[in-house]
Amino acid sequence: MSRVFTKAARSRQKNAEEEEIEEMEMFGLLGTDHTLKNVARCMRMPYEETTAIERSLFYELLQSRQMTEIFLKIRNTALLVWHMNRQVECTTEDVKNRLETPFKYYAIMIQNIVHYLTRHGIINFGCYHHESHLEYQIPREHQNVLVIGAGAAGIAAATQLSDLGFRPTIFEARQRIGGRVASMWHDGALLEVGCDTLRNLDTSPINTLLCQMDIETTFYMENELIYKDGHRLSEQRKHLFKTLYQNLQGSIDHVAFEKEHRSEDNGMYVSRQQMYENMFNQIERRTLVNFHNHAKESNNLTQRMEMLSKTLETLRTAALRGEEKYKEIPKEDYIQRRSVNLKLKKAMEKFDDAIEEFDALRARLNAHNQMQPSQQYMSPDDFRDFNAHLGLEEYLTGTQLETVQFSSNTRNFLPEGPAASVKQGVGSIFEELAEKCRIPILFKHTITEIDTSGKDSVRVQFETPKGSAAMTFRYVVCTLPLGVLKKTISNDQRAPIFKPPLPPNKVDAIKCLGWGLINKITMGFPDPFWRTFRDEQTQFARIPEITERSYMLSWTSPPNSNSITTYIVAHRTVHDKSENEHVDAAIKCLKEIFPDCPDQPLFSLCTRWHNDPLAFGTGTFMSLRSEPKHFEDISEAIRTKDGLKRLFFAGEHTDATEYGTINGAWLSGVRAAAELANDYLGSGLIDGSDVQIPLADDDFEPTADHYLPKEESFLQPPPELLIPKEEPI
Known part of the structure; x- marks a missing residue:
């Protein structure tokens, strides 16, 4: 179908990304491995290896490693050309002009790669200016x-x-x-009833x-503001629990990669909630073991000090008796006096050694007691802060973690950089x-x-x-x-x-696939009492009670808007509550943070996606039975x-x-x-197996006919599909 584009639409938009590309081109950085690798990442393509689809379409990749490297060079360059200007079609000539010798002489491969990338919507998709014609005239x-x-x-x-x-x-x-x-x-x-946040836009x-x-x-960082009991959470505490959550999540991902964990009773996967609890139980057990080991070590040091104390008393008594005995020996009995004197010296040496050991044990015991471990890894108040991160994970998956398969890597959904x-x-x-x-x-x-x-x-x-x-x-x-x-x-x-x-x-x-549910409560007020800056998106998190960790946890408001939205991820019975109940709960949460919040909003909107006959929910997740x-x-x-x-x-x-x-x-x-x-x-690729490509040679000048494909080398669709048949449309 034809499309109409104005001259302005065809011109490149001078945004920050394109200005950066122009600067890189000015300094000769375009085409470098680092640039191609970053572009491939942005286009969700592996930089140094081919995909399964590419290996199935391009049999040349099975011939040698050299052909694979040539393919990757051309493919990554095509991605770069499209990424530089996504408002104009990336053609074969554009890619050929970007390549250096000898890659630009692989005309058939270049054409096939551009065709494959276009066919699969990796490049040349969306609303762009077309410069080429279709290969096939479909009846x-x-x-x-x-x-x-x-x-x-x-x-x-x-x-x-x-x-x-x-x-x-x-x-x-x-x-x-x-x-x-x-x-x-x-x-x-603006009221975003459905999806309202774009994450990981770079890819x-x-x-x-x-x-x-x-x-x-509008770009913004999510969960930079976190409130608890009406007070803003400190940066140190926020970083502490975020790090703990990421470490536990990484451990779960590692366990999921190493081995499947299924229930022996029904063969279903273990839930993420169960895995977090197992991790916490291990941490708590280790905490108790450390506490008991610490107490045992303290007891051992104390017992050793008591034994040394008795030894010191014995040595002191022996020394006093020896001194009295020494005084009673006549001065003329030189040999006996000398014998007693040697015993006194040995007793004093033992006493000094025991005193030194006793002082060392006492210093060690004091240092040991200063490192008193906790008998409990996390207090209920600390666990509430950590539990909010599990609530954010439920917000991303759209369901409670008790129903999410533990091997589901929600890290893929976590934002890398700002949201939009x-x-x-x-x-x-x-x-x-x-x-x-x-x-x-x-x-x-x-x-x-x-x-x-x-x-x-x-x-x-x-x-x-x-x-x-x-x-x-x-x-x-x-x-x-x-x-x-x-x-x-x-x-x-x-x-x-x-x-x-x-x-x-x-x-x-x-x-077997899970179907999640996220509902929203949107309220409008006379003034945006929650806003800190104009022309900026407002987003903050509120740490709820442990039992309702994902209920009204996250709050958002568009720039310069008098409306604010919160999210509901909870048991089905919570979603079935009336709109007035949800609004009253939301007003209570806002008053906790913003005391000047009005008692009633100007208007409110409560979504009911679970009752929508065209959706019955909001998004897919990996359930305990999903494969x-x-x-x-x-x-x-x-x-x-x-x-x-x-x-x-x-x-x-x-x-x-x-x-x-x-x-x-x-x-x-x-x-x-x-x-x-x-x-x-059909795939539409051209068979170029009979074309010989030379190695890099500055003196080589290929003719136009050298790389023209043969007519029969085109992969045609099945003949029965090209025969017109009368059929009601």
């Missing part, structure tokens, strides 16, 4: 693709499919774009969208992207049935404001949330029906009777590395689009 009757859902995954799949020559159409049950990303406005105040594909559309963001909020709302990213890419979206189209029993198409039934309808599509990309899929397999009437039923492995994956294979099973496409993949699945619950995040949702949509294109069009 019109094969272009139409239905994308179910206009969330991050659906928008990603649709934009990517549009770039690849398809004509996607999105069916969205809501009246808006975004799915679980929902930005609302109330009296000029996020969302950062590319922000740069392309010039969307303004979008001033226009996170939902504006996908709204503007869909508008600029001209993706057709039909709102209020609720899917009721997906039928894959046909020969070469998928039949979809849906409800619209005008009534029921049905259509047939060649391909369908389903981004229904995991919560809806769970309702589907339980035959809930609010969820769509799959015909035939989903395969057993997919059903098992849906059952890595479940992500592969749930993302596996379903084939029709002709044996071809027709129904593809996307959504954050299909991404094994960034599940439960907006990044995972976007990447899953790109992955589904690439899988669909590869299945229909």
